[in-house]
Amino acid sequence: MTNLLELYVKLGGLVLVGFILGRKLPVTVPTRLGLFLFWVGVPISIVSFLRQSSLSGQIWIAPAIAYLAILLGAFLAWLAIKGQAYFRKTIPQPPTQASLILAAMLGNTGYLGFPITLAMVGKEYFAWALFYDLLGSFPGTYGLGVLLAAHFGGGVQNHSRLRLISRVWLVAIKYMLAIVGAISSVIGSGQLSNYMAELVRGKPSADVRVVIYSYSDRALILWLLTSPILSYTFLFIIKQTFSKNSNLPYWIGIITGILCLPYYLIPLLW
Structure with a gap:
């Protein structure tokens, strides 16, 4: 009960702050802030919280x-x-x-x-x-x-409306498949490139409690070459299959690549 009351106090306070700032700031600020939160802030928050969640079978x-x-x-x-x-x-x-x-x-x-x-x-x-x-x-x-x-x-006639809804759903499914495919392609390409880089950089050797690999530079160069090539190849296939008239897979791939880049590069550079 205390947590719920504290939550609604915070929500009410933030809504009040937003109402006051909305009357003081330029008209374009709330729109741009909302777009930023919708496309960047909320997805990053969801991924961050998911990493700390329990994904059990239930x-x-x-x-x-x-x-x-x-x-x-x-x-x-x-x-x-x-x-x-x-x-x-x-x-x-x-x-x-x-x-x-x-x-x-x-x-x-x-x-x-x-x-x-x-x-x-x-x-x-x-x-x-x-x-x-x-x-x-x-x-x-x-x-x-x-x-x-x-x-x-x-x-409006129900049959016409249902046909329109069916077309909208087909388009939505195509774009959803394109988005999921783009994200999976970039992540899969990074994993595959990471696996090849692990094979190339050789066996580790400890020196002053620091693990040193024989061919770390070669492994990094190989990853930097193969990951973009594989990602672009898969994204091109997805674009031609699901969204020929849109560059959505490319943009989703770029955003996914930027977000995943530290995850793949830090182990290779460490």
Whole structure:
């Protein structure tokens, strides 16, 4: 209870500070700050907290619990609608029904769920909150939620709307595959290059309690040559397969490479 109260005091205080600064600073500052946090700050924070979390085999229960909660919320909202129709002889308008079902199904498990999880149970269980949101709430929101909105919405034929949603989903899946493929390609290329560098630099020899390898320079040069070549080759294949008209795989690969560079280079330089 104390942790939760402290969390909401901090959140309320930060919101108040943001409100005051938003009225004093130029209009472009909140937008740029929000974009920076969305594209840089939040991903780095997630990776940092994940490194300190426990990724046990039971963590896959989190998405299952998310789906169960979503379906249970939708079922209870449906019961409420049917109960109103039975007892009060009135039926809410379709948009109202959709709003009630969506509000019962979904919650802000990301931007509010993450800090609440950190405050309540600590960094060790942060991965549970991430898997709940990423593999549970996210598909529920942009999958089942969109279908419900299309079903209850008016003014446009449902079939046309569902076809549009299908096309949007196909595009989204293509870009998601491109992003995952780009990240995996850069990390895999670094690991493969690291393995080849380990073979080249030879056996270690201790000198004054410092481990010295016979061919450390050659290993470093080999890594610097092979890792970019392999990464570019895989990224080019991914771009031609999933996003011919976009350089998204290249940008994702560059960002991933910059973030992973210390992880690969420090062991080779040490």
